[in-house]
Amino acid sequence: MGVIANVFGTAVVVYVLQWYFNRRKIYKTFKNLGIPGPDPNLFFGNLWTLRWSKNLSSDCLSEWRQQYGNMYGYYFGVVPHLVVYDLDILRNVLIRDFSIFSNRPKIFQAQAKEIKLALQGLRDTRWKEVRSTLTPTFSMSKLKVLSKFMSESVDKVSEVLKDKARSGEEVDIHEVYQRLTAEVIAVTALAISKDLVRNPHDEFLAAVRKIFRNTMNSAVMVSMYFPGLQSTLAFLAKFSVLGKMSSQVTSNIQNEIDKRKNGLYVNDSGRTDLLQLMLDARKKDKLSRGLSDDDIIANVWSVMLAGYETTSNTLSFCSYLLAKHPDIQEKLLQAILDKFGDGEVTYEGVHEIDYLDQVVSETLRVFTPLPNFKRELAEDTVIGPYKIPAGTAIECSSWEIHHDPDIWPEPYKFKPERFEADQKAARHPMAWIPFGAGPRQCIGMRYALLEIKMSLCKLLRQYRFIPSAKTEFPELNMIPSVTTNPKNGIWLKIEQRI
Template sequence: MELDVLPIPLTWVLLAVLPVLFYLYAVRPMQALKKLGVSGPTPLPLIGNLHQIMKTGIYNMEAQVDAIATYGNVYGVFNGRVPILTISDPEMMREIFVKQFHKFTNRAPEGMALDVKPQARMLTQLVDEDWKNVRSTITPAFSGGKLKQMTEAMNSCADLLVGNIGKFGEKGESFDTKELTGAFTTDVIARTAFGLDVDSQRNPQDPFVVYSKKAFNFNFLNPLIWLFFLFPSIMKPILEKLNYNFVAKDVTDFFYNILEQIMGMRKNEQNHGRVDFMQLMMDAHRDGEADDDDSQETKVQGTKKPLTKDDIVANSFLFFLAGYETTATAMAFTLYNLALHQDAQDKAREEINQVMDNRELVDYEAVHNMPYLDMCINENLRMYSPAASNARVTGEEVKLKWLTIPKNTLVTIPILGIHHDPKRWPEPSKFIPERFTKEEREKRDPFDWQPFGAGPRNCIGMRLALMELKVGLAKVLMKYRIVTGPDTDIPLKIMKYKQFPTPENGIRLRAELLHPGSD
């Protein structure tokens, strides 16, 4: 008799408790932004605004501009149950990136970053003192002195790029611009960062090119990503146990093997005299004789922990992939804009020819005497920023003007929305290099242009990327006029589910030899 009646009260208890649990887990968190006085699109229980994010994608200029116009310079969305503040107010950005940077040092909230190889030891994911240590060790690799020593290698790779473009020019055929610029940046990074003679420009099927491309085949619709967003406390330990990092295993295996081979070959070298990125990190590792145990307390240069082997491999992997994709994309889009605007191309070429008169190499000094080319690159980076947004997380409660942000809150900066905001940039869809004259820059808030981020945690490879861009573009423009063809998309159709600006049909351009009959 007791067994017969037992399920009845238990059922009623469950029916009463489940709605309460659902409310506490799936509904109440959606009040967080409203309590802060922040508006935004209406979230749904549990999934927040994920359904809208799936619709708009990642790289979507119009969506970011519309959101700023609709909700203002401060608004919020929910990535599952996680609230995200989106801020484009210049004064607040100055506080985030510079004045109160010590409260915004890190990039991801606690519990939302996977502790898996290789990404856990990448500079982009490291936190607090750990980040400062690795950043300060790597920074000297991008000094002016180091860049000067990379000049010859960059020029050699740029000459191959010019030769490849010339093969298409001789036949009057169009070429996939990103394919050629990607091979160029692959060769430059391989030589200047790791001392490898990778000739991917002559061999498009070089493993470095193949695996670099594959690394960016990120599936935004991967159900594991959405499960992680919805149930981070459950999915995080599962994914970490499986060492699942959203990058194809064969890609990480390839780069790990290559980088470990380089380290092995250099380990016993005497008087190596190398000054590249890899050697700088290996020296920091060797000086402390650190192993892969993060508890190692041996100090380097008096105050810093030595880099572990995982630090070296992870950040070499990061540097190669980030440098390959962003610089190749920026160069391809710059050539596209110059092909559409022949007056700007002629002006840039005239400046380049003047600077290069009686010079053989496009060296460190030369690229710093090409202000108009610099303006063209900067305007292109405004139109097609390498990243759609930037992120920081509060290390403690922070007061920004009228807004009080709780600890461990994710804050994003909508770079595309800022770069295409008509209030900041009149006629934002137009390519106007003159926006970056000295006079125009002085009129404008510096936080209105953010392709490399800002403050102490900006893009560490910015100077190298800009030099690489200028050397490659200068070499090409000195010999060829870049023009559009019948298969050039005008305007370009950008794929919204990609992490970086990616045209649906590529960037097809043609090259015309400036001085027919010359060698």
């Protein structure tokens, strides 16, 4: 027994020493290169500071930029991250040298299938194959078909707001838009006829909200601090409330796929949804390995999550900004009326209103939906004056770029005229990147912009957004999350136009 104990004790000591010296070696990466940055903690790298010392991670990155300059390094757990603000270098990373930076960092080695097989998690050749297969799904012709169902859901929002306008009560517009985007996703992704806009307590809506509230839970943080525990935590996560909800949703998608493959799906409404478009794309794909059921489930799932969160947030922030700037709200209304009058809001029409595009673009700048994004370096590469080793994550803080006073004078002011044609042409192409840039730009960008613009066109013709006693001034309180989120909702009053 004593021999076993000695062997075990020796093994533990050897493991701890190996762990210690390996961490020390990783955490010397930037110091050895002469790259400035905050000192890492042996256990957490700089992740503890990034996530918990400030209200938002963007605040922390801003402070580090002021301290260390336009290129610095920090450690996201054990993954070295080089933060770059030079727009020419970012253009090289995202576009010109894309073959070297084509992958997103593998922060979680033991990823769930829904992450690993979605476009966001795919790498190298497989990413290119799936992206090529899915791109036609988001073409203009396909989105034009889906726009009809978006329009029907927005009409339901109009009914909800009519009741609020009549009663004079304040409304959390963020919560209402969450219902809208969840319903649009349910209808356009899965042809599920759910009346989520008028049913705020629906189980599907509650499940999606819980998933987003738990994106940065303690298990996720521990897995980033200690990558060796990721497989164990990933297995245990299947039995958590979040894991069970995710499994239920993916199981429903699989059942829907089986129905359609076996001819059991009856489409009484004649609707075409994203799931069917992906299944059709699989049939037409002759150039690659095609899409498996798991591939389709993962990508429908990712569209559901991405479309729900970022779109509802952007609509909410835009309504808030318009309430704060009634002159801009009325100018936008006039542009909408000049285009449509009181007639039908069409797919083609919403893309032809220049001022609408300016308002939405400026909203995406002021409240950048995804504050940062990253690319993984595939080989040792010279970036600026440094030779950066393969495996390093190159991080772009889009929030910081969108609020840089050297690029955007008075960056926290809402000024849609920044996006007039002459001003856009004078700016660096990497100065505005809410959806990323290059081949890995968000595939659902057109889908999101269509829903945002169609909603604003239909709602502003009927209602005026007004600040209420609960509207937060001068700024909104934000909550730390993967995306830019209002902490306390967005409260406004709704006034019906005569």
